[in-house]
Amino acid sequence: MPKLTLTQINAITNLANFLYSFLPGSGHEKWKGHITFKTIAIKLGLGNFLLQGNKLTMIKELLINTLEQKPNLFEKLMLEIVKEAIIYRNKQGKSLKPEDIDALNGYILALGFKFPDLWEPELRNSLELKNAQRAKEIFDQAKKEQELKNYRQMDRLKIIYELREAYINLAREVDRQKAGRDLEKLLNRLFEINDLKPREPFRVIGEEIDGSIELDHEIYLVEAKWEKDPISESSLLIFRGKIEGKSAFTRGIFISTSGISSQAKEAITTGKQPTFFVIDGYDLMMVLSDQIILIDLLRKKRRLLGDKGLVYVPYSEI
Known part of the structure; x- marks a missing residue:
């Protein structure tokens, strides 16, 4: 920044006069933890801009030299002075007032x-409130936020328990085509209340449901099957092919209410690096019984997949 004009120097003189009562100038060298204009300047790397002289001259020269030589630090200097002045003036029983900030902004505007x-x-x-008033406001706001959080938690639990009843009823449904459609709705709702952002509607093909969710900013393909027996390796190999056909970053979650066969568990990790993990019916029931939050379950399963290459781990072992 070029040398300041006479108009700007006059504006700085007015600003320095105004800031005079904000903080002590330098303080005694033996004072520990004492905040002054000098300590702030040193903290920001502006200590060499402090000239010998009275307090007003020191403040004025600090402002002028900062604007001329390190203008990028002028805002930080002003904010640091105000922050420490709020604390200092409060201790002195002469708290800063809103009109002080208004006046300060006026002086700063005069500098452009x-x-x-x-x-x-x-x-x-x-600044308009006394300490006790401010503390009460903060407490009241925190109380409202906690009440809202509790309300949302109660609402979430209500939905979770409704989904659990629906899940139990699916096992009794004679029409398996209808069971597949209802499972679609159940999973969609479960993903939604856990903020997993299902990106597309699940498509029901028989009792197979395909879709995707977003977990920790990563996309996971989802496939769900409700069959009488544990899933064989052929279904898992097809699912792995779907994942590999997307991108190197895509992962998958295979939901099988009846789990997977022991042969499938071994085969899917042979030869190729596993790219998905399995959730079974018991896992779902634990989520729907609020024994574990769905996102926590997914993260635990993902960690076991990443650390140990385990595709299928029973709930009791995670």
Whole structure:
């Protein structure tokens, strides 16, 4: 930044006069942890801009040298002064007021700057209240947020238990085509309330449901089967082919209410690196009984897949 104009120097003189009462100038060298204009300047790497002289001269020269030589630090300098002044003035029983911030912004505008943090309504509001009032406001806000969180948790549990009843009823459904459609709705809802963002509607093909979810910013293909016997390796190999046909980053979740056969468990990890893990009916029931949150279950299964290459791990062993 070029040398300051006379108009700018006049504006800085006014700003320095205004900041004079914000903090001590330098303080005694034996004081520990004492915040002053000098300690702030040193903290920001502006210590060499401090000239010998009275407090007002020191503040003025600090502002001028910062603007001329390190203008990129001027905003940080102002914010640091205000932050420490709020604490210091409060201890002195002369707390900063909203009008002080308004005046400061006016002086800064005269220099051609506007710092968003100093224009935040929340800053003015915090200075309008006494400490006890402010503390009560913070407490009341936290209380409201906790009540809302509790309400959402109760709502989530209500939905979870409704889904559990629906899941139990699916086992009794004679029309397996209908059971497949109902399982589609159940899984969609379960994914939604866990913020897993199912990206496309599940397509029912017989009792097979295909779709995808997003877990920790990664895409997982999902396939679900409700069959009487444990799934054989052929279905898993087909699913692995679907995953490999997408991208190197795609992973999968195979949901089989009856689990997978021991032969399938061995075959799917032979020769190729596994790219998916399996959730069985018991896993689902544990989620729907609120014994474990779905996202936590998925992360545990994913960790076992990544660490040990395990595709299928019973709930009791995770």
